[in-house]
Amino acid sequence: MYIINHRGLFFWITGLILAAAIGAIAFWGLPLGIDFTGGSLIQVKYANGVPPLATIQQQIAVVPLGAVSVRSSGTDAVTIRTRNMTETEHQAILASISQNASTTELAYTSVGPALGSQFTSKAIWAILAVVFVIVLYIAFAFRKVSKPVPSWGYGLIVVAMLAIDLIVPAGFFAALCHFTGSQVDSLFIVALLALLGYCVNDVIVIFDRIRENLAKNERENMKEPFETTIGKSINETMTRSINTALTVVLALLSLIYLGAPATKDFALVMLVGVVAGTFSSISRSAPLLIPIAKWFKK
DSSP: HHHTTTTTHHHHHHHHHHHHHHHHHHHHOOOOOOOOOEEEEEEOOOOOOOOHHHHHHHHHHHOSSSSSSSESSSEEEEEEESSSSHHHHHHHHHHTSSSSSOOOEEEEEEEHHHOOOOOOOOHHHHHHHHHHHHHHHHHHHHOOOOOOSSHHHHHHHHHHHHHHHHHHHHHHHHHHHHHHOOOOOHHHHHHHHHHHHHHHHHHHHHHHEEEEHHHHHHTTOOOOHHHHHHHHHHHHHHHHHHHHHHHHHHHHHHHHHHHHHGGGHHHHHHHHHHHHHHHHHHIIIIHHHHHHHHHHHH
């Protein structure tokens, strides 16, 4: 019952975290990568250490490409982002930066603006479609629950929790982009979609236990306070939620420290989302039913 009795504290913590995430997105934004905007990306590794980025910028300037972004990528590589390049321009850049250093091209990607725009549209529709299906599932699964909160109240809370569980990792990624030069790519969208499924599963486990306990109270004609039922349900599912989160966190930490650099940002977003989602399911989702129940009672 600790979480129920101190739910106001957890709501305040949620508000502060959410405000920080929204602030990060508002001030720093989420810079879109070439998957969304179109353009070319070259990742180059330097055998004897990366020269100053200003030097690399000067070397690239001999090729007329307009605005060019050069960012560090790890300790011995750089990422170069430009408008869409021809193969001649691509080879000219590689030749220019290799004049006084030993380099190896790790990756080269080019995406047209039309494809980038199409990808943006599909990413948005994918997220909306997942949320819509989740709402339909909640409405169906809790169709027999009516007291003290109607079935659509559970769905409303799930949607609100999903919104928070997406905003928090998005805010974290906005800060990460600001300090490291990362950009939003297809893996970021994949991470958000995966988090939608993970977080709603965690919330549904607790809500299902609440539904079972409410049905049991009705069968046995027990006059148990709604707050007690919620607190008992949280206690019965908390160990399962924490253990599940720990196994996922361990896998993500392995991916961060031992995996390929290309998946590091994906793993970081997933890590923040899993931790935020677990906190959300335990300390926010079920306790929110209490003020909603009081509102319906009035």
